[in-house]
Amino acid sequence: MTSPSPFPPGATVADVGEFGLIAEFVQRFEQGPAVFVGPGDDGAVLRAPRGHVVVSTDLLVENRHFRRDWATAHDIGRRAAAQNLSDINAMGGRATGLTVGLALPPDLPAQWVVELADGIAEEAALVGASVIGGDLTRGTEVVIAVTVLGQCEVAPVLRSGARPGDVVAIAGRQGWAAAGLAVLGRGFRSPRSVVTAHQRPEPPYDAGPAAAKAGATSMIDISDGLVADAGHVASRSGVLIDLLTSAFPLDEPLIAVGAALGADPMSFVLGGGEDHPLVATFPAGTDLPDGFRVIGSVSAPGDAGPGVTVDGEAYGGVPGHTHF
Amino acid sequence: MTSPSPFPPGATVADVGEFGLIAEFVQRFEQGPAVFVGPGDDGAVLRAPRGHVVVSTDLLVENRHFRRDWATAHDIGRRAAAQNLSDINAMGGRATGLTVGLALPPDLPAQWVVELADGIAEEAALVGASVIGGDLTRGTEVVIAVTVLGQCEVAPVLRSGARPGDVVAIAGRQGWAAAGLAVLGRGFRSPRSVVTAHQRPEPPYDAGPAAAKAGATSMIDISDGLVADAGHVASRSGVLIDLLTSAFPLDEPLIAVGAALGADPMSFVLGGGEDHPLVATFPAGTDLPDGFRVIGSVSAPGDAGPGVTVDGEAYGGVPGHTHF
Numbered sequence: 001m002t003s004p005s006p007f008p009p010g011a012t013v014a015d016v017g018e019f020g021l022i023a024e025f026v027q028r029f030e031q032g033p034a035v036f037v038g039p040g041d042d043g044a045v046l047r048a049p050r051g052h053v054v055v056s057t058d059l060l061v062e063n064r065h066f067r068r069d070w071a072t073a074h075d076i077g078r079r080a081a082a083q084n085l086s087d088i089n090a091m092g093g094r095a096t097g098l099t100v101g102l103a104l105p106p107d108l109p110a111q112w113v114v115e116l117a118d119g120i121a122e123e124a125a126l127v128g129a130s131v132i133g134g135d136l137t138r139g140t141e142v143v144i145a146v147t148v149l150g151q152c153e154v155a156p157v158l159r160s161g162a163r164p165g166d167v168v169a170i171a172g173r174q175g176w177a178a179a180g181l182a183v184l185g186r187g188f189r190s191p192r193s194v195v196t197a198h199q200r201p202e203p204p205y206d207a208g209p210a211a212a213k214a215g216a217t218s219m220i221d222i223s224d225g226l227v228a229d230a231g232h233v234a235s236r237s238g239v240l241i242d243l244l245t246s247a248f249p250l251d252e253p254l255i256a257v258g259a260a261l262g263a264d265p266m267s268f269v270l271g272g273g274e275d276h277p278l279v280a281t282f283p284a285g286t287d288l289p290d291g292f293r294v295i296g297s298v299s300a301p302g303d304a305g306p307g308v309t310v311d312g313e314a315y316g317g318v319p320g321h322t323h324f
Numbered sequence: 325m326t327s328p329s330p331f332p333p334g335a336t337v338a339d340v341g342e343f344g345l346i347a348e349f350v351q352r353f354e355q356g357p358a359v360f361v362g363p364g365d366d367g368a369v370l371r372a373p374r375g376h377v378v379v380s381t382d383l384l385v386e387n388r389h390f391r392r393d394w395a396t397a398h399d400i401g402r403r404a405a406a407q408n409l410s411d412i413n414a415m416g417g418r419a420t421g422l423t424v425g426l427a428l429p430p431d432l433p434a435q436w437v438v439e440l441a442d443g444i445a446e447e448a449a450l451v452g453a454s455v456i457g458g459d460l461t462r463g464t465e466v467v468i469a470v471t472v473l474g475q476c477e478v479a480p481v482l483r484s485g486a487r488p489g490d491v492v493a494i495a496g497r498q499g500w501a502a503a504g505l506a507v508l509g510r511g512f513r514s515p516r517s518v519v520t521a522h523q524r525p526e527p528p529y530d531a532g533p534a535a536a537k538a539g540a541t542s543m544i545d546i547s548d549g550l551v552a553d554a555g556h557v558a559s560r561s562g563v564l565i566d567l568l569t570s571a572f573p574l575d576e577p578l579i580a581v582g583a584a585l586g587a588d589p590m591s592f593v594l595g596g597g598e599d600h601p602l603v604a605t606f607p608a609g610t611d612l613p614d615g616f617r618v619i620g621s622v623s624a625p626g627d628a629g630p631g632v633t634v635d636g637e638a639y640g641g642v643p644g645h646t647h648f
Contacts, residue, residue, distance in 0.1 A: 036376055040560070041482050042414035042545060043380035043474075048372035052360055055456065056367035057423040057471060061463045090366035099381040101469045132379065139385045145425045145469030147381060150367075158365050221366055236364070 007110045014106035018136050021110065025117050029131040034096035044132035046097045046149055054150045056087035062142040070184050073112045075199040077119020080144045083223060085127055086203040086276040088150040090221035092157040092212025094205075095129040095150040103139025120146070127205050154212050157280070162218040162237035166281040168296035169288055171207035173197065174226060174248070178272025179257040179265070186261060191253045203276040210289035211280045219280040224273040225320020227308050230296075233281070234306045240299045242309045243270070247295040264317075270310060271318045331434045338430035342460050345434065349441050353455040358420035361456075368456035370421045370473055378474045380411035386466040394508050397436045399523040401443020404468045407547060409451055410527040410600040412474040414545035416481040416536025418529075419453040419474040427463025444470070451529050478536050481604070486542040486561035490605040492620035493612055495531035497521065498550060498572070502596020503581040503589070510585060515577045527600035534613035535604045543604040548597045549644020551632050554620075557605070558630045564623045566633045567594070571619040588641075594634060595642040 006024050007016055016024075022039075031038040037045035046053070058080075060066055066076045081098065088095045100120060104113060121131055129148070162168075180198030189195055203221065211219055218237055222229045226243070234241045248269045258265030281298055282288060301307070308315065330348055331340055340348075346363075355362040361369035370377070382404075384390055390400045405422065412419040424444060428437060445455055453472070486492075504522030513519055527545065535543055542561055546553045550567070558565045572593045582589030605622055606612060625631070632639065 037415075037480060037482065041480075041484075042411040042543075043378045043417070043472075043480070045415070045476075045480050046377050046379060047375065048377045049375050051371065051373050051375065053370050053372045053377045053473065054367045055370060055421070055423060055471075055473060057425045057457060057469070058459045059425040059427055059461050059463075059467070059469060061427050061461055061467075064462055087366040091361075091369070093367070097379070099379060099471055101381045101383040101471075103383055103385050103467055133381060135382045137383050137385055138388055139383075139467065140465055141463065143383070143385075143427055143463065143467045143469070145381070145383060145467075145471075147379075147423055147425075147471040148367075149377065149379060149473075152369075156361060156365075156367075156369050158361065160365075219366075 005111045006114065011110045012106060013104045013108045013110050013113060016110040021113060021136055024114055028117055029121050032128055032130040035130050035132055039133050046132060048151065050151050054088050054091050054093040054152060054156060055147060056084055057147045058084050060144040071199040073115035074119040077116040078123040078200050080146050081120045081123035082201050082203055083276060084146040084148040085123065085205065086221040088148055089203055089205055089208030090219050090278055091152060092154065092208050092219060093150040093152040094209055095127050095148050097130050097132040097149045098124055099147045100131055100134040101145035102136050103143040104136065105140060105142065106138055108142065152212065153209060157212050157216045157219040159218055159220055159233045160236040162233050162239050162281040162298050164239060164298055164300040165284050166217055166298040167284055167294050168241055168279060168281055168298060169292040170277050170279050170295045171291040172204040172277030173275050174222060174277045175254055175269035175272045177201055177274035178268040179254050182261055182263065183257055191256055193253045194257060198274065201274060201276045204278060204291055207278050207289065207291045211278065211292065214282065214289045215286055216280040216282055219278055221276050221278055222273060223276060225271045227270050227315050228320025230279060230308045231319065234308050238301060238306050240301045240307060240309065241296055242312055243296040245311055267317050270315060271320055273321050329435045330438065335434045336430060337428045337432045337434050337437060340434040345437055345460055348438055352441055353445055356452055356454040359454050359456055363457050370456060372475065374475050378412050378415050378417040378476060378480060379471060380408055381471045382408050384468040395523040397439035398443040401440040402447040402524050404470050405444045405447035406525050406527055407600060408470040408472040409447065409529065410545040412472055413527055413529055413532035414543050414602055415476060416478065416532050416543060417474040417476040418533055419451050419472050421454050421456040421473045422448055423471045424455055424458040425469035426460050427467040428460065429464060429466065430462055476536065477533060481536050481540045481543040483542055483544050483557045483560040486557050486563050486605040486622050488563060488622055488624040489608050490541055490622040491608055491618050492565055492603060492605055492622060493616040494601050494603050494619045495615040496528040496601025497599050498546060498601045499578055499593035499596045501525055501598035502592040503578050506585055506587065507581055515580055517577045518581060522598065525598060525600045528602060528615055531602050531613065531615045535602065535616065538606065538613045539610055540604040540606055543602055545600050545602055546597060547600060549595045551594050551639050552644025554603060554632045555643065558632050562625060562630050564625045564631060564633065565620055566636055567620040569635055591641050594639060595644055597645050
């Protein structure tokens with residue numbers, strides 16, 4: 001998915017300039033019906049007919065969250081949007097608008113930035129959200145700051161609502177992006193399926209609103225690691241969450257990567273992030289919405305307090321990614 | 325305005341960690357009545373009772389937008405918030421919530437980050453806005469990405485509504501921050517008044533909503549430069565804007581800086597940014613709201629098309645700051 005270049009070959013960000021880039025962006029960012037005032041003014045104005053707005057912000061920093069030699073600008077843009085859209089999904093909402101702040105080295109190819117913008121717009125279009133504003137400035141490394149705004153049809157689903165007796169369920173793929181990252185980190189490019197999963201996650205965007213309507217008591221998206229993120233639900237809800245490894249039949253590519261790298265493939269499932277599936281809790285007996293399957297249960301905390309166990313035991317592996 | 329340190333002396337960002345910093349932030353960020361769900365979940369939820377939300381994003385990059393040796397963390401935080409809050413002001417709105425994304429070098433003192441957060445919260449409190457969420461990650465330079473959300477009581481005031489016959493008016497100080505920047509750039513720290521103006525702008529937060537109610541036809545905040553930003557209004561509105569230097573009696577500190585640096589002090593007024601006053605156009609005869617004074621007029625564009633003149637002539641100086 002390469003865009004035709006609007007710039008002379010080899011043009012850099014400094015050559016094209018702030019206003020040249022913005023002009024190129026604005027005509028690429030389609031404005032949906034939720035947009036009252038789009039890009040180009042001091043602020044954008046988004047309709048919020050339900051009387052509230054859900055908002056989330058994420059930063060992606062070059063060589064920490066992405067590498068320009070590991071993924072195309074287009075894929076990096078899709079991923080930057082996806083991880084933010086996923087946060088609105090995890091509240092049970094639907095995204096309506098995004099703002100994109102970019103810090104860019106002046107010698108960066110201008111075409112790279114345009115393809116990044118195309119990727120962001122393409123991912124946003126999956127949920128009908130529009131890029132409504134942003135900011136461009138110079139930096140020594142690429143920083144992508146995305147803020148996403150959206151709406152919930154029913155009450156937002158928080159991390160704090162899990163109750164003893166609830167079932168724990170997941171929607172979406174888990175462990176593939178971590179396997180892809182492990183492969184890329186060793187200098188390999190295959191199996192292609194897990195590399196692609198890391199380059200371009202596919203959050204289950206319909207699952208969040210569906211879970212909210214079905215009565216989910218808590219919800220989170222798995223961005224840092226399954227055990228780590230389930231731990232946020234456990235501590236905020238004051239409960240014990242037990243995850244069952246038997247609920248995760250290992251997909252063939254994960255087995256292949258584990259064998260090739262000498263790693264336990266279940267570690268990709270339990271400690272991996274960046275696939276952005278949703279983990280939600282539901283009262284026992286709930287008719288789970290499409291795409292969700294049970295992976296564990298919620299109980300009252302024991303003497304050790306709120307937390308996560310795996311097959312009834314403390315988890316000895318790495319629960320997820322830390323940011324410092 | 326120094327905060328008591330919650331961390332051991334010399335503790336770095338890496339020592340305290342993501343969750344340590346977030347815990348410290350969350351208890352410092354008071355949550356106002358507009359907040360339905362505050363920090364700590366996948367997304368925050370802000371009330372938007374008027375059925376819309378105004379949003380704006382700005383990035384500040386270390387050594388480009390601020391220098392840690394030129395201003396305290398507290399002042400940098402106030403400025404980061406102020407320049408974003410000013411964008412909502414320029415739409416005629418009032419800010420209700422902010423998100424703050426921070427990329428931080430791991431060896432940065434943790435106390436610096438806490439004082440930055442205090443500064444952001446303190447500036448936000450001036451308009452009753454709450455810090456409702458954010459993201460922390462590692463970077464090689466400090467990047468502060470602020471997104472601000474707000475509401476308009478009447479229709480938002482755009483850049484595109486200026487009409488021939490309107491008067492041009494300003495609310496707030498203009499030129500002081502540029503004089504302060506010029507002084508700092510030469511290694512001086514005085515006159516103190518202009519240095520302080522650069523370190524901590526004081527946008528006229530009541531002027532935006534007042535201008536909207538009074539029937540302003542267009543509005544912008546002056547962040548890059550008076551002539552440059554008035555030019556955005558001119559081009560978006562398809563008009564000619566003439567600014568009168570006689571409307572800007574030169575304040576004593578500007579004269580002093582001009583004399584010391586061999587610069588025309590009017591260049592600080594016409595080309596300077598970062599004071600964040602508002603420039604608005606009003607139909608002739610409008611009873612201007614408190615704080616606004618006339619600085620020019622709007623007419624139909626001549627053969628040269630939309631643009632800005634100064635005392636009826638093309639402006640030969642630097643109209644403002646460019647970002648690449």
